[in-house]
Structures are given as C-alpha cells and as structure tokens.
Amino acid sequence: MFYDEYVKRRIILPIAVMLSMLSIDLANAAPNYIFPIQGCKATYVRAHHNYPATDIMAKVGCAFVAPTAGTIGEVNRVDRFTWKTNKGADRGGLFVSVIGDDGVRYYGSHLSKIPADVEPGVRIEAGHVIGYVGQSGDAKGLASHVHFGISWNTQDGIWWVRRGEIYPWKYLDLWKAGKDANPSAAVAKQEKKIGTVPAIP
Numbered sequence: 399m400f401y402d403e404y405v406k407r408r409i410i411l412p413i414a415v416m417l418s419m420l421s422i423d424l425a426n427a428a429p430n431y432i433f434p435i436q437g438c439k440a441t442y443v444r445a446h447h448n449y450p451a452t453d454i455m456a457k458v459g460c461a462f463v464a465p466t467a468g469t470i471g472e473v474n475r476v477d478r479f480t481w482k483t484n485k486g487a488d489r490g491g492l493f494v495s496v497i498g499d500d501g502v503r504y505y506g507s508h509l510s511k512i513p514a515d516v517e518p519g520v521r522i523e524a525g526h527v528i529g530y531v532g533q534s535g536d537a538k539g540l541a542s543h544v545h546f547g548i549s550w551n552t553q554d555g556i557w558w559v560r561r562g563e564i565y566p567w568k569y570l571d572l573w574k575a576g577k578d579a580n581p582s583a584a585v586a587k588q589e590k591k592i593g594t595v596p597a598i599p
Contacts, residue, residue, distance in 0.1 A: 432524050433574040434465045434506065434546060435531070442546075444567045449599070451547045451562030452570060458542045462506050462529040464496050465573060470520045470528070471495035471503060472554050475512055477534045484536075486598070487557045490545060491534025495560060496522065497551050500582045505547040505560050508537040546570070548581055550589045558598050563588050 433440070438460035442452050472495045479488040490507030494516055497503055510532025522528065533542050547562025548569070564584050572579035 430500075430524065430578050431466050431569070431573050431580070432463065433570065434463055434504070435544065436461050436463050436525065436527075438531075442567060442570060444565075446562075446565070449562055450565040451545055452566045453543045454546050454570070455541055455543045456531045458510055458530075458532055460531040461527045462494075462509060462531060462544050464522050464524055464526045464528050465504050466496075466498040466500060466502075467523045468496045468498035468500075468504075468521075470516055470518050470522060471497045471551065472560070473512060473516060473518055479535045479538075481536075487555070489536040490557070490561065491537065492529070492532065493535075494528045496528065500580055501551070502582050502585050503549050503551045503560065505545075505549065505562065507545045507547075507561075508532055508534050508543060510534065510542075548585060550585050550594065552595060556595055559595065563592075 435454055435456050438456045440454050440456040440460070442454045446452060472493070474490070474493050477491040479485070479491055492509040492512060493505065493507035494509065494512055495503050495505045506529055509529040512529045513527055516528050531542050531544055533540060537543065537545075545561070546566055547560065548566045549559050549563040552559050564581060569579045569581050
C-alpha cells in the first residue's frame with residue numbers, strides 16, 4: 399500500500415505533469431512552414447508553363463523568406479541573362495535556394511537583391527529574409543514576382559532540377575492558411591521516378 403502510494407506520488411504524477419507541459423509547448427509551437435512572401439500582398443495561380451513551379455506575384459522589394467528552417471544552398475547575385483544567349487541557367491537572374499531540414503530544396507528567383515548574410519552554408523530559420531521580389535533574369539519588363547520552385551537537392555548548377563520538380567501551390571495554399579504541409583514525400587516520389595539528375599529538357 400505504502401509502495402503503491404509512493405510510486406503514484408513520486409513517479410507517476412511528475413511524469414504526467416511533464417507530459418502535460420510538453421503538450422502545451424507543442425500546441426503553442428511556431429509552425430514548421432510559412433508562406434514565402436511576408437509583409438506584402440501576394441497572389442499566384444495554380445498553373446505554370448512547361449514545368450512545375452509557381453510565380454508568386456508581389457511588389458518589387460517585398461520580402462522573400464525561407465519557408466522552413468534549413469541551410470542556404472546556391473546563391474547568385476549577378477544577373478547574367480540576355481535574350482541573345484537565352485541560357486536556361488541564367489533565366490532566373492538573382493536567386494537563392496534553401497536546403498530545408500526536411501531534405502527539400504526551395505528556390506526563389508527573379509529577385510531584386512539578396513541580403514549580405516545570405517551565403518551558402520549559413521543556417522537559417524523559417525521566416526528569415528533571403529531576398530526581395532524583383533524582375534531580374536528573363537522577368538525584365540514583366541510584372542514583378544518570385545519564381546518559386548520545389549525539388550530535391552543536387553550538386554550546384556543543375557538548374558533544370560533546381561527550378562522546380564513538383565507543383566508548389568498545394569503547399570502554398572496551406573502555408574498561407576497557417577497550416578504545416580511537408581512536401582518531402584512528393585519530392586522523393588518524383589526523384590525516384592525521373593532520377594536525381596534527369597536529362598536537360
């Protein structure tokens with residue numbers, strides 16, 4: 399009898415209290431994913447031309463943020479695009495990619511500028527400003543936007559994967575509504591289907 403009461407008071411009750419506190423912390427925890435344009439009105443359509451991606455329309459200078467925690471991947475601060483060459487690798491103009499803790503690569507291009515603290519290998523959290531909406535690359539003369547792509551990580555320079563391999567708007571819809579949605583399973587499925595480095599289209 400004494401032993402049962404001791405176990406109840408000294409072991410079971412403290413564990414129950416700890417679990418209760420943990421559940422409260424989890425309920426109040428920040429989401430793992432957030433919408434990648436913050437502080438401005440942003441719109442997008444559920445369509446894209448000849449490959450999976452989404453153009454998120456917003457004013458020049460609006461903040462483009464990391465949609466989840468991870469590490470900065472490729473960064474390009476020089477706009478090399480010209481219609482004379484029309485190279486696929488240059489069409490995005492200024493761009494940044496983030497390799498999320500979920501293993502997914504998130505890519506934003508046509509940026510107007512990139513903060514000085516955004517460098518390959520730098521650790522960032524969801525919501526960190528990684529660029530600003532613009533019209534660089536082949537978006538010159540068009541409505542300002544961020545080309546947003548989701549793919550798996552590859553070695554640098556594989557632009558035809560980096561630009562996008564699954565349609566993002568399902569996830570954008572949920573992130574904009576404040577809900578978590580992890581695209582890693584869909585990304586892994588597509589990589590398995592076409593290979594890590596498919597032929598250049």
